[in-house]
Amino acid sequence: MLWDDGLMQTVYDRDGFEVVRGVIPVGDLEPLRDRISDQVGLHAKQLLDEGKVDDLFEDLPFGKRLAALHAKSELPLRQWNEPFFGPELHALINHSGIAEALEPHLGSNVSFNGDYHLRPKLPDSERTAFPLHQDSQYYGQASRRAHIVTVWIPLVDVDETNGCLYVIPGSHEWELFGSARDELGNMRSFEDVEARGTPVPIPMALGDILLFSNMTFHGSKVNRSNGVRWSTDIRYIRTPGTYDASDEVLASEKYMVDLLAKNGRHAPMVVRGDGTSSSFDQWKEKSELRQTEAKTRRSHSKTTSTIGDKS
Template identity: 25%
Template sequence: MNSNFRLNVLLNHLGKNKLNHVNLQRTAGSNYEYTQEDTIFTYEMREFYETNGYIIIPKLIEDSYIDTFREHFINICEGKADLGGIVLLKDKSLMSMGAKGEHLINKIQQLSYDPIFEKYILHAKLLDVVQSIIGPNIVAMHSMLINKPPDSGKQTSIHPLHQDLYYFPFRPANRIVAAWTAMETITEDNGCLYAIPGSHKGILQVHRYPDMDVNHGFHGIRGYDDYPKVNLRMEKGDTIFFHPLLIHGSGVNKSKNFRKAISCHFAASECHYIDVRGTLQELIANEVLNLVKKKLGLQIQFEDYYKMNARLVRGREITLI
């Protein structure tokens, strides 16, 4: 796959009417801030990520892997597989309607040590891209399989605009990246991701629950509804990598089918933990810790929640684990 073809694929994901939001020109004397010098990226790919805060790599994850992940997820939903340390989350409106199994579970988390799902966070080609963004010492910090069932009609399947860094008590932001892989064709009809290109160059915003009824933990930011956004249409196996300050969200699943994706946030093991007490992140930290206490009976610090699930997947342990 040559570099021009890869770039064209990336631009096609934006749609011709969205190309005005893409700028691949770097001013003389400017430095790369968001990618590494030792990289598998072409010049165009590196410029794209630096400018826009994300990049889509087509067909990165093989269908056979995705089919295995799907089967394992369904077995978990039906109580046929051992949960281990996996945490189940449920769609609140579907739960009130008596939904069960795959129709009820909208997310599972903490997949890093599961013998099936670990194949995702250890995938060599995926880690090659991660390394190009955050460096050679890589820790899997937060892994999920996100299942967006057909919406109940109450639009609880919406994830409002947000920044993932809000959920993380570690820094620096430029050494963190999300990998998010489509497990089927994803479009506006079934609730694709959408993002504000270039918003990763901003600061962490205040997050709160929106006025609409959304699922647990789906905090969002306000004041960005009128900003130009890009719908990130993807095919099965396509993987988007994005910066934790990128403002993004996902829409309602208006289809009659599920919309699944598997993802992991990776951080360089050189990162360090921060105390979020008294900061914009205190609200979500308290919410997470209350949930841990309720479900697991544990009273811990926010950083301990991530240390419990962190896994070195490439390179050396330094400070994060």
């Protein structure tokens, strides 16, 4: 794959995001799309058994079936992660094209940080429209000096009709905006973001990827098409212990590592450069242990709180 690393670095540094076209051969996305199709099939059978639909819509293509199943009922999902934790996702996270695209921004030692989302944006669903936000608004003030690169991957072609992302160029240079969650759990900035910069739509085709930082304002509007806009977003960092940075940056990046572990996100893994890579089975084992430890901590915290309430 040929591209100009220097130009990519310049664009990303200037705008806070970079679109890289044709990074992933379409065939390499098929295993994950097939897994999605299988899960939608199981979901269809469940709806049929519950009497919520009278047709499985088995003949509809990828992107249309889930929309047909919920044409008369809302699917209360903004993300659908766990059913897709499998070898297909592991292969995509470790895709060589993604790792190559990340190197100009993260260096030669790159790791997946444990955080990913699989997002079905259904037609006319207000629930799956995301207001413009910085990812660090969700992570907290202590994350603002960390450098986390989200790789946003459409699993269908996307445009302004079906809910492509909008990004504000240069917004990664702004401060972390004050914000609070709305009734759907979305972060909404106290300041009028669009008074500071104009969001631009990012149409993309299968195989394209969008890279942006945790400080870059981005969001998406309501899907006005008749199909589901499927996408996944995967987050990457410099592999801890392989680089030098200021104390402030190192503290911010350690905060993020600890936060994801505390919340029981999947185990991080090296995808390029120094460090030991993980097979899917190894990643699964580490992730299950991490999630068990997080549940134990939460249970202990609740028990301690209850004891305190009674004292």
